Amino acid sequence: MSDFQFDKIALIGIGLIGSSIARAIKLHGLAREISISTRSPLTLARAEELELGTFYTESAAECVKDADLVIVSVPVGASGAVAEQIAPALKQGAILTDVGSTKASVISQMQPFVPEGVHFIPGHPVAGTEHSGPDAGFADLFEGRWCILTPVEDTDAEAVRKLRSFWESLGSRVDEMDAEHHDKVLAIVSHLPHIIAYNIVGTAEDLETVTESEVIKYSASGFRDFTRLAASDPVMWRDVCLHNKDAILEMLARFSEDLAYLQRAIRWGEGDKLFDLFTRTRAVRRSIIEAGQDIAEADFGRHIRHEK
Amino acid sequence: MSDFQFDKIALIGIGLIGSSIARAIKLHGLAREISISTRSPLTLARAEELELGTFYTESAAECVKDADLVIVSVPVGASGAVAEQIAPALKQGAILTDVGSTKASVISQMQPFVPEGVHFIPGHPVAGTEHSGPDAGFADLFEGRWCILTPVEDTDAEAVRKLRSFWESLGSRVDEMDAEHHDKVLAIVSHLPHIIAYNIVGTAEDLETVTESEVIKYSASGFRDFTRLAASDPVMWRDVCLHNKDAILEMLARFSEDLAYLQRAIRWGEGDKLFDLFTRTRAVRRSIIEAGQDIAEADFGRHIRHEK
CATH class of the missing domain: 3.40.50.720 (NAD(P)-binding Rossmann-like Domain)
Structure with a gap:
């Protein structure tokens, strides 16, 4: 044997x-x-x-x-x-x-x-x-x-x-x-993040007031993180969007609703609402690191291995 | 001297x-x-x-x-x-x-x-x-x-x-x-990415159908990237939102408009529109790497230094 x-x-x-x-x-x-x-x-x-x-x-x-x-x-x-x-x-x-x-x-x-x-x-x-x-x-x-x-x-x-x-x-x-639950879970932890990343990179590329060269040069201030997910395989992700439609549309609706709330808080200068959200999201990152699903080093440890 | x-x-x-x-x-x-x-x-x-x-x-x-x-x-x-x-x-x-x-x-x-x-x-x-x-x-x-x-x-x-x-x-x-141009550029390359990241982490945390433990466990599929930005200093980011309001609201409006377009393409199964966007965003990442503003290694080089 x-x-x-x-x-x-x-x-x-x-x-x-x-x-x-x-x-x-x-x-x-x-x-x-x-x-x-x-x-x-x-x-x-x-x-x-x-x-x-x-x-x-x-x-x-x-x-x-x-x-x-x-x-x-x-x-x-x-x-x-x-x-x-x-x-x-x-x-x-x-x-x-x-x-x-x-x-x-x-x-x-x-x-x-x-x-x-x-x-x-x-x-x-x-x-x-x-x-x-x-x-x-x-x-x-x-x-x-x-x-x-x-x-x-x-x-x-x-x-x-x-x-x-x-x-x-x-x-x-x-x-x-079960498959239905899987599809809901993945819609929020994977599909929505990819769609959002693709979307923001598209938005940045389409601006008339800010040049693409500026977007590239100053991308270390946050934007570059999104470009990683937005560089994923287009065929795979087109298919994901088409084949998990219901769960994705549900998560997109919630995301947009929450974003409207945040947008309103910005418009009306409601600092407390912003501060509350920005504080509780910190804990989620800590949990992910404790669960061994990401590294604790600042900036994904990126600055250490940065090509100069 | x-x-x-x-x-x-x-x-x-x-x-x-x-x-x-x-x-x-x-x-x-x-x-x-x-x-x-x-x-x-x-x-x-x-x-x-x-x-x-x-x-x-x-x-x-x-x-x-x-x-x-x-x-x-x-x-x-x-x-x-x-x-x-x-x-x-x-x-x-x-x-x-x-x-x-x-x-x-x-x-x-x-x-x-x-x-x-x-x-x-x-x-x-x-x-x-x-x-x-x-x-x-x-x-x-x-x-x-x-x-x-x-x-x-x-x-x-x-x-x-x-x-x-x-x-x-x-x-x-x-x-x-000039300061006005700076504020527009940063609104797209930095402020919007942070706000979006904070928002998606908040949305995930609030779900009833998906547990927080599931969000944590499966976060390597995309979500964890957003938690890094969403772990940034809450006071600093509250102030940024309150002090660059106009440019941020403008970028948020564009982002939401683009997202609605994407959402509609998903709802109606328009694979070509999805594929087109998902393809052109890849080029932006390549430019960032060529400009020395990020590393080329997969996953920010993270898997190599992952704590086991």
Whole structure:
């Protein structure tokens, strides 16, 4: 018997997340074979150059053949098409999971194609950077981060246990919740921040009274933080917006309502209201640092490593 | 003749900015004497423990006596009161400057008190972190950052030249512009980002359907970036909001207008509009990195130094 968690793992999509998973599988020796597939011949060639797997193919169906674990890491809008392509080739008893940032939509897209005898367990490792593509991945991306599984009804408990172990081997902590709740949580902690960041960078770019060069030069005063999120993969984020619409619109409505309150306080010089909000938000940062989800160093430790 | 740029520099306020200036003055040997004043006896004692200066007093007037350069680093709402206190004690020929994030308001507060023969040159080093107080400062805070001077009409050119040299000695690059333009530029690159960050953290905290613990746990997916700015000094930011009202309200209106456009695109599933915005914002980040105003490493280089 082998020591591998899985004999063969198939990775559909080899961008930031897929390639980080590949690197982590290799680092921790979790599979004998790593089969990799992506639609782009260029990306596939690059994955091979980087030696991320043991087998490379443009065919998703060929990729998943005999695989014990199949991980779909594509923009959420492509989940349904991928499921349709791989369904006939999936091995009985295989675990099929994904890494998408929205879960209800992914389930409704993929579930109809999942054959009897295949364990479909939607997942979402809550980790990432603003970079994309196979070169952007790194093995410890998931270290200390949470991975959320959203199993559908009657999912095989043993299959869930195996998938949990897999993510734990990558350094993740694992939570389970239903897809609808996941989508609400992520709408506020991830989707809204990205949309707001994209929006403010767009607003700044469109100004007539302030030049783009001024925006760039003085960006260290706050703006540059937003440009990081706003440099994230456009296809991924377009799909997130389209596939978690209801939760995002709800969070946007609340955000705008709160902003109107703040705007009114500024207009009418209500310093106390401003001070109250600006004080209680400090505590949230402290909690995040205590929970090990960010570093305590000033400015993300950035000034220390600043290129001069 | 001494090699010092100034025989005596007086620092009114010894928080993040004041104490960083003090450390940089010492590091680069820019003054024979550094006189420090702050209203809080505790902060003053801490500044003395940290050996930030050569003389310490709770009296701003006593602090500026015989000083050749006076730097006021207090929340912008306190500028007028400080100017009134120090005015009678200012030395003839001295340069008086400040570091406030708003300039028109500081000028209107301080200018009326400035005695004939004193060179008042408002300034703003565009640098900082989310931490505050005398312990938060560091000598290279201004390294590679811009400092904006907003001289009023008929300012002595030689005095401006001396102040420019001072900031350049701290590693800054120096720009000059009028106060009104400064306030518009900073409203978009700094004030709006902070207000938005405070607001989104407040919105997240107020949700009933998502627990605070969930917001904390999954914050690495975007939210945590905003909590850094939202952990900034509440008094400083209350004052900024109250003292740059018009420019901030203008930028908020544009931001909200753009957000409504984005929200509508999400509601109606207009993927092209989302993709277009999400693509053009990427270029802004690249420009910031090329200008040396942020580091290129993914996630602000954070994963490398992450506390496990």
